[in-house]
Amino acid sequence: MLSQSLRWGEIMAYLWPNDVLKAIEAGQISPLEAFKRLREFDNTPSNNRDVSGTQPGTAQRVENILSELDNLIGLSEVKLLVREINAFIEIQKRREKERLITEPLVLHMIFKGNPGTGKTTVARILGKVFREMGVLSRGHLIEVERADLVGEYIGHTAQKMRDQLKRAYGGILFIDEAYSLARGGEKDFGKEAIDCMVKAMEDHKEELILILAGYQQEMETFLQTNPGLRSRFPIHIDFPDYNKQELLQIADQLCAKRQYQLNSQAKSALLGLINPPTISSKDNFGNARTVRNIIEKAIRRQAVRLLPKHSTTREELMVIEPDDLTGVE
Amino acid sequence: MRECLIIGRPNSGKTMFAINFAGYLGVKKVDVTFRTYDGLITCRHYAIDQAKRELCGIALHKTRSLQSMVLNMPVGKTAVKFKLTDTCGVSEQIHTDLAIRKGMAQTIGQLRSVDFILHIVDLSLVQKDDAANKANIDYEFYNYGIARNTYIMLGNKADLVAARENLPRLAAGFPQATVIPISALYSQGFREVKTYVAKNI
Numbered sequence: 108m109l110s111q112s113l114r115w116g117e118i119m120a121y122l123w124p125n126d127v128l129k130a131i132e133a134g135q136i137s138p139l140e141a142f143k144r145l146r147e148f149d150n151t152p153s154n155n156r157d158v159s160g161t162q163p164g165t166a167q168r169v170e171n172i173l174s175e176l177d178n179l180i181g182l183s184e185v186k187l188l189v190r191e192i193n194a195f196i197e198i199q200k201r202r203e204k205e206r207l208i209t210e211p212l213v214l215h216m217i218f219k220g221n222p223g224t225g226k227t228t229v230a231r232i233l234g235k236v237f238r239e240m241g242v243l244s245r246g247h248l249i250e251v252e253r254a255d256l257v258g259e260y261i262g263h264t265a266q267k268m269r270d271q272l273k274r275a276y277g278g279i280l281f282i283d284e285a286y287s288l289a290r291g292g293e294k295d296f297g298k299e300a301i302d303c304m305v306k307a308m309e310d311h312k313e314e315l316i317l318i319l320a321g322y323q324q325e326m327e328t329f330l331q332t333n334p335g336l337r338s339r340f341p342i343h344i345d346f347p348d349y350n351k352q353e354l355l356q357i358a359d360q361l362c363a364k365r366q367y368q369l370n371s372q373a374k375s376a377l378l379g380l381i382n383p384p385t386i387s388s389k390d391n392f393g394n395a396r397t398v399r400n401i402i403e404k405a406i407r408r409q410a411v412r413l414l415p416k417h418s419t420t421r422e423e424l425m426v427i428e429p430d431d432l433t434g435v436e
Numbered sequence: 437m438r439e440c441l442i443i444g445r446p447n448s449g450k451t452m453f454a455i456n457f458a459g460y461l462g463v464k465k466v467d468v469t470f471r472t473y474d475g476l477i478t479c480r481h482y483a484i485d486q487a488k489r490e491l492c493g494i495a496l497h498k499t500r501s502l503q504s505m506v507l508n509m510p511v512g513k514t515a516v517k518f519k520l521t522d523t524c525g526v527s528e529q530i531h532t533d534l535a536i537r538k539g540m541a542q543t544i545g546q547l548r549s550v551d552f553i554l555h556i557v558d559l560s561l562v563q564k565d566d567a568a569n570k571a572n573i574d575y576e577f578y579n580y581g582i583a584r585n586t587y588i589m590l591g592n593k594a595d596l597v598a599a600r601e602n603l604p605r606l607a608a609g610f611p612q613a614t615v616i617p618i619s620a621l622y623s624q625g626f627r628e629v630k631t632y633v634a635k636n637i
Contacts, residue, residue, distance in 0.1 A: 124548065131530075131541040132473075138540050139528045142576035145544070149583070 124148050169193065169239045176232050180356045185229050185344055189236060196240050212242060213312050213341055217330070218320040220346025223394030226320045227281065229346075233316075234279045243316065245277035253287040256300045264296040268303040276314045285319035286329035301333060308339060349394055354381050357395050361402045367409075368425050376429040377401065405431040437506070438637040439519040441546060443577055444556035446496040446525030449592040453556060453620035454505065454522040455491065459484045460626045461507050471502040473538040497531075500524050500539040502546060509634050518637040521546065528573050552586045552636040553577075554629070559591040559599035559617065562606050578610045588614045588632050595619040 127144045130136045136144070173193070176186060192214065199209045214237075218226040231248050238246025251271050258264035272280065282288075282304075288297040308317050319340070321329070330337045349357065358377055362369055369377065380401060408431040413419050442450045458466050466487060469479045482490065492498065503522040508515040523546065524539030531537050547553065555577045569575070581587025591606050593599045594617035607615045614632070618625035 125545075128541040128545045131544065132534070132538045134530050134534075134537055137528060137530045138526045138544060139571060139573055139576060141541075141544060142573075142580065145548070146579075 165239060165241075169236060172232065172235045172239060176229070176236070178360075179225060179228065179232075180360065181349055181353045182225055182229065182346070185225075185346075188342065188344065189233065192242075193236070193240060196242060211313055214242065215308055215312075215317045215340045216319075216342040216344060217326065217340045218318060218344050218346060219323045219326045220320075221322060221348055221394060223396035224346035224348060225395060226346055227283070229344075230279060230281045230318050230320070233318075237279075237316065243278055244314065247275075247278035248281055249275040249278060250281045250283060252283050253297065256282070256288065256304075257296045258299075261296075264299040265303045268300050269307075272304075272307045272311070272315070276311060279316045279318055281318045281320065284321050284325075286321045286325040289329050289332055301336075305335065305339065351378055351381060354395070354398050358398050358402055361399055362427065365402075365406065366425060367402075367406060367427055369427050370429075372429045373405075373427050373432055376432045380432060401432070402427075408432075437517055437519050438551040439504075439521055439549075440552040440554055440633060440637070441521050441523060441550040442554045442556060443523055443543060443547060444525060444592075445527055445558065445573060447494075448525065448556045448558040449620040450525065450556050451492045451499050451503070451522050452488065453554075453590070453592065453618070454503070454520055455484060455487045456620055456623045457626060457629065458505055458507055458520065460623050460630070461509065463507065466505045469504045471504065471542075473501065473535075473542045497525060497533075497536050497539070500535055502542060509630070509637060511634050511637075516634075516637055518633070521550070526573055526577075528571065547580065552633065553581045553584065553588075554633075555581060555587065555589045555613075556592050556620075557589060557606060558593055559602045559606060560593045560596050562591075562599075562602040562609070575610075578613055582612050586636055588616060588629070590625075590629065591615055591617045592620050595622050595624060 124145055127136070127141050127148075131138060131141050173189065176182075176189060179186075192212075196212065199212070203209050218230070220226055227250065234243065234246045234248045237243040249271065255271055256264070256268050258267045288300050289295075291297050304317065308315065317340075319326070323345070355374060355378060358369060358374075381398065405427050409427050412428075412431065413423060416423075442454055444450050455466070463484070465481060465483050467479055467481050468487065468491070469477060471477050491503070499522055501524065505520050506517055507520055509518055510516075523543040524536065526540045526543050531540065555574070557574055578587075578589065581589075589606075589610060591599075591603055594603065600617070603615070603617050607613075616625055616628045616632070618629060
């Protein structure tokens with residue numbers, strides 16, 4: 108039986124470690140043979156280990172996630188920055204091999220932009236990229252707001268803040284609407300949260316990336332009131348509002364992901380619906396999120412339109428017509 | 437929570453070690469979570485003695501699924517929780533019983549995702565030519581563990597006289613491994629094991 112199993116093993120190429128486990132279950136290969144196969148996956152036999160310290164698949168995986176980032180519409184500044192960091196880390200690794208001094212990387216960031224400009228989305232992707240690059244050990248994103256950080260009585264804030272930080276070590280702590288920490292005035296506990304945060308970001312700069320996010324105007328005021336903060340965040344990224352064309356591209360992408368299509372009349376109807384705010388107005392326009400809501404509502408209305416029909420073609424099921432968009436806000 | 441996995445051949449004393457080690461860490465009763473290969477999870481509450489009676493046996497392949505316990509390890513002034521998982525024994529050959537084959541696959545799959553590996557070897561069965569024979573499941577465990585660098589080898593049944601003499605042989609056969617002689621049955625040598633586990637969780 109063993110010889111037969113070896114033959115099986117030679118014939119079949121296993122693509123994933125799971126396939127090897129399935130083959131053990133099916134009795135096609137012996138556990139001994141399985142180990143040999145798994146070693147081929149891991150590429151970790153003692154004489155054949157990767158000297159550079161990176162797994163061969165890492166570059167590919169980083170590239171995959173970066174392409175996810177590239178697929179986002181607009182955001183050219185962010186894309187450039189991530190490429191920069193990627194290159195920097197790679198070079199640091201090479202320098203380390205040559206025993207040159209390497210800088211610990213401080214990657215705390217501030218994201219400024221209106222709602223729906225992709226701050227959270229970008230933060231999530233960054234978490235994944237940094238994990239693959241080896242900057243962060245876990246690469247998860249903890250999303251918090253003022254209520255999660257600021258306590259109810261004296262001493263409570265530091266405790267709450269420390270709990271959240273502890274959860275975030277090895278990943279990213281994303282503080283949304285961060286300016287609200289400094290809003291309450293002199294006696295507010297938000298100040299205490301900021302002090303605690305500043306200490307942690309210095310002490311644990313190797314295992315934590317802190318991202319403060321918020322609206323442009325408010326964040327500027329926030330940074331001005333706390334002079335030490337600006338210099339502690341080496342990376343500032345502005346998320347500009349999307350223009351109409353970009354919003355249309357986003358709508359197209361959202362539809363394509365759900366296997367829907369906007370026909371040309373629907374596109375022009377959509378353009379009429381979205382009115383990005385002019386620079387002077389302080390309208391809280393939701394940007395990409397508004398577009399998503401419009402598309403989702405249109406999809407529901409399309410369903411209502413199609414329900415009375417007894418037979419629908421594949422195309423009818425996919426196309427969103429201008430009628431579906433009218434009345435959508 | 438960190439997970440420690442106990443692996444080894446059938447009947448090397450994995451389950452006995454798991455239960456007695458839990459007892460050594462000071463628990464009187466354990467909650468054992470059984471995870472079968474098809475994903476069914478059941479939990480049972482045992483006193484240590486009862487667990488030994490029901491889960492350990494002389495026959496081969498008494499354990500056929502993953503059996504986990506959550507234990508407290510005193511580290512410094514605090515206690516750290518960790519998961520100790522007992523597994524189905526793995527042998528070289530293809531087993532005729534489907535359930536056991538699935539158990540072995542589950543063990544090997546689990547091996548790849550845990551934080552620390554405790555490899556149990558039956559000292560009384562160590563042969564002279566073991567080290568030379570590379571087609572040996574212990575050798576594969578050893579290789580994998582050394583590459584992962586979170587691995588210790590436990591030479592079980594060290595209470596037997598014949599077995600004790602085999603200890604240098606085992607250490608010579610697996611030169612890169614940390615080998616600790618233990619007796620799972622009589623809870624001997626557990627202090628060193630505890631130190632190593634505490635360091636790695």
